[in-house]
């Protein structure tokens with residue numbers, strides 16, 4: 001059968017997967033390389049991974065994923081530069097003034113983007129800035145620096161690698177509502193200020209049967225701002241063990257997401273947040289749920305896999 005990445009390429013989009021540096025060999029590595037033409041390091045480029053001690057960088061795991069991608073003709077989405085989560089302890093417990101904290105953030109963005117310069121197609125520059133009601137999330141950066149941390153991070157990333165596409169990324173913004181309206185207002189304001197933003201990433205961590213009917217229309221409204229859009233972390237969780245009806249519904253959900261992206265000219269691609277139920281983050285985070293990816297725990301394709309292929313083939 002034709003690899004999914006070839007079907008996606010024929011439609012002008014990328015098909016990506018999150019991948020851990022520990023899974024570049026064996027069955028996971030060979031499926032990733034055969035089926036996907038884009039990869040997002042699942043944890044390896046996060047701040048706590050790259051700078052566990054202040055001033056001591058460890059790029060090894062991220063570098064390994066970048067090398068894997070290069071060897072297999074895959075692009076890399078860098079994930080992520082500025083987030084409230086997975087920060088190193090020296091940073092969250094350190095006694096920094098606001099000015100020092102801003103300088104620390106800008107140095108991190110500059111150093112990481114510089115390290116990977118020319119090798120990252122797109123960066124999630126700011127990840128998950130909003131709460132579900134559309135307010136700014138009161139994480140370290142917003143609490144201490146206010147909303148200006150966002151524009152500052154984009155400017156620093158652009159200065160370090162002008163060719164990389166720079167994204168805002170969040171979950172729960174797939175349908176039109178308070179949170180996506182907040183993201184829309186932020187993207188509008190950044191564009192108006194001339195901040196170097198290229199796109200908005202829609203994570204798309206869905207519960208079964210919950211792909212919003214207005215996902216395509218919402219992607220289109222962001223594209224209307226002159227921005228690229230991408231589905232960056234797709235999965236569809238369900239109670240486990242799954243039954244046949246749930247797997248069929250999940251296939252319909254994957255189909256709906258692929259079709260929404262394909263229908264929007266500026267949608268650059270769809271990335272699944274892990275392609276196998278063997279390694280998905282879902283069971284560790286949602287009690288009694290899982291089976292969220294297109295391959296089962298034995299790396300056998302599920303109906304969702306067939307749905308992705310069919311959506312990519314459909315006229």
Ligand code: G3I
Nearest residue numbers: 018042043079085086127128171203205233273280281285
């Ligand atoms: O590396 C440590 C290991 O040393 C330790 O022994 C082990 C014990 O729990 O934990 C390991 O760290 C785990 C890490 O993944 C690496 O495997 C953390 O506990 C675990 O919390 C962490 O989870 C990641 C999660 O982000 C953290 O927020 C998931 O793998 C990753 O899939 C998930 O990805 C996020 C995106 O970055 C942003 N959007 C949501 C998405 C899903 O939560």
